[in-house]
Amino acid sequence: MNSDVVIVGGGVIGLTTAYELAGRDVRVTLLDQGQPGREASWAGAGILPPAKPGDPAHPLTAMCRATNELWPDLSANLREMTGIDNGFRRCGGLGIGSHSNPKVLREEIVAWQQAGAVVETLSASDIAACESVINPNISELYRLPELAQVRNPWHLKALLSACHQRGVDIRTGVCVTSFHRNGRTIAGVNTTHERLNAGTVVIAAGAWSQELLASAGCPLQIEPMRGQIVLLACPQRPFRHVIECGPRYLVPRDDGRVLIGSTEESVGFNKQNTAEGLRGLLSFAEELVPSLRDALFERAWAGLRPRTVNGMPYIGRLPGQESLFVAAGHFRAGLHLSPVTGRVVSQLIMGEPPIVDVSALAPSTGG
Ligand SMILES: Cc1cc2nc3c(=O)[nH]c(=O)nc-3n(C[C@H](O)[C@H](O)[C@H](O)COP(=O)(O)OP(=O)(O)OC[C@H]3O[C@@H](n4cnc5c(N)ncnc54)[C@H](O)[C@@H]3O)c2cc1C
Structure with a gap:
């Protein structure tokens, strides 16, 4: 037919x-x-x-x-x-900008505001109240209450x-x-x-x-762009918001899993994980949320994003x-x-x- x-x-x-x-x-x-x-x-x-x-x-x-x-x-x-249930949840997001450069944080806030997104700026005490597990050295970030996630x-x-x-x-x-x-x-x-x-x-x-x-x-x-991901497991969900810093992020799932992403690598159709990729993601996660060093390693994978010019x-x-x-x-x-x-x-x-x-x-x- x-x-x-x-x-x-x-x-x-x-x-x-x-x-x-x-x-x-x-x-x-x-x-x-x-x-x-x-x-x-x-x-x-x-x-x-x-x-x-x-x-x-x-x-x-x-x-x-x-x-x-x-x-x-x-x-x-x-x-x-x-x-x-596809796991669609409006969990909210936190944006860190870049630790070493507060200007980046301001620019990101302005960019979200230009686009009409709701953005809240959080100071150190707000951060502790919002997500107590975030590294206390992070003194400023912004919150996107409308950000959502799906499984x-x-x-x-x-x-x-x-x-x-x-x-x-x-x-x-x-x-x-x-x-x-x-x-x-x-x-x-x-x-x-x-x-x-x-x-x-x-x-x-x-x-x-x-x-x-x-x-x-x-x-x-259209070229493949490899992205590696690490999946950790915690006894319960350690934080609520997706936490983003530049191209990398932490995504908490309801069941205590935390996804750490991601790399951006131009390596053709190769979907393997690398030691460098995983090490970078794990240290990024630990820097943002130090208690994740005690989480269990569950698995890692990579996928190929389709990128145009x-x-x-x-x-x-x-x-x-x-x-x-x-x-x-x-x-x-x-x-x-x-x-x-x-x-x-x-x-x-x-x-x-x-x-x-x-x-x-x-x-x-x-x-
Ligand atoms: C690590 C990582 C993190 C990401 N995070 C996010 C995110 O948080 N939010 C977001 O929105 N996006 C995210 N993305 C991007 C998103 O996953 C991709 O943009 C999206 O999945 C592309 O979907 P697609 O259907 O075009 O491609 P794919 O899911 O790759 O599907 C293409 C399909 O085509 C099939 N195919 C290919 N060639 C042929 C052929 N000749 N004949 C028959 N079948 C063929 C393949 O087998 C494949 O199943 C992420 C991607 C990666 C890798």
């Missing part, structure tokens, strides 16, 4: 798009070269910031606003459909189950190798198993998208290709932006006006 839409890649972007389309009675086939939801989307920390800090005219500002509006309903709907593996499990319920044909271990055409029009995909016909194809293959895009005649750059995802129809779309390159924000991305891509495919103007994210052959 032919599908209306074939989605290449079963990460959070592909699955959310499939969920949206299938909710509109579109026949969707989703193909993944491995197990869906086991790559970057599984590996991520699940931090959902309240805004895109900085210039409110930035193309991702409206995306962030829209995605933050969608998260509560999406989480509730998934829970109702599947019985799975990635739970969210993906819920999405997968909801997609099954909506009739999405999910095929695992099927690698898309190229596209087949009817004249100039893309008419489906060639895979390691078979050829599949479809009216529309969506490339949502995360860090692996570049090769597929090139084979469709669209040379966009300007750090923004490509979302939209490929130039000159009526039936081929891309939704890839979300870098550090793919979990956060997945609800709005899935919604917008499905609207573009259905020929509806999207809830957010994504024309600035449209792929162009100029890069």
Whole structure:
């Protein structure tokens, strides 16, 4: 049977798009070269910031606003459909800026304020009252009460189950190798198993998208950027807020686990952990929350973030290709932006006006 839409890649972007389309009675086939939801989307920390800090005219500002509006309903709907709690919680966040440079802290506060996020500045006594385990040498930080988190593996499990319920044909271990055409029009995909016909194809293959895009005649750059994570376990939750300092952070889960992330390394498709990466994360955690030195080491992993040249995802129809779309390159924000991305891509495919103007994210052959 032919599908209306074939989605290449079963990460959070592909699955959310499939969920949206299938909710509109579109026949969707989703193909993944491995197990869906086991790559970057599984590996991520699940931090959902309240805004895109900085210039409110930035193309991702409206995306962030829209995605933050969608998260509560999406989480509730998934829970109702599947019985799975995805762990969406508004836990709040604390920003440390940089210990050695108070100017960075001020700049970050201003950037959040510019974006319209609620920001509270905390002095030493406020910090002790807010999270008593934070290193007392940290005398100033800011609080983002609206920051939320989600448990990635739970969210993906819920999405997968909801997609099954909506009739999405999910095929695992099927690698898309190229596209087949009817004249100039893309008419489906060639895979390691078979050829599949479809009216529309969506490339949502995360860090692996570049090769597929090139084979469709669209040379966009998307490179893998390794991020390592360490998972610790404490007898109970040691603090409530996500604590962020530059690109690194601590994420407390309700069950006492604490996730320490993350590195940013350009090492190709290598997902191994390194001694240096883990040592850096562990000493970062201990410096911020000294009592974590007594926590149990549970495990470590790494994932490959899909990074574009300007750090923004490509979302939209490929130039000159009526039936081929891309939704890839979300870098550090793919979990956060997945609800709005899935919604917008499905609207573009259905020929509806999207809830957010994504024309600035449209792929162009100029890069
Ligand atoms: C350590 C780390 C921490 C992160 N923390 C956060 C965070 O706190 N908040 C946040 O919002 N984001 C975070 N991210 C980023 C986020 O995880 C990614 O942006 C997001 O998961 C990208 O989703 P995706 O669906 O595009 O890619 P992926 O999840 O990588 O999925 C792509 C899928 O495509 C499949 N595929 C690839 N090629 C083919 C092919 N040819 N044929 C068939 N299938 C194919 C793969 O098997 C894979 O399952 C983090 C990432 C990492 C690594």
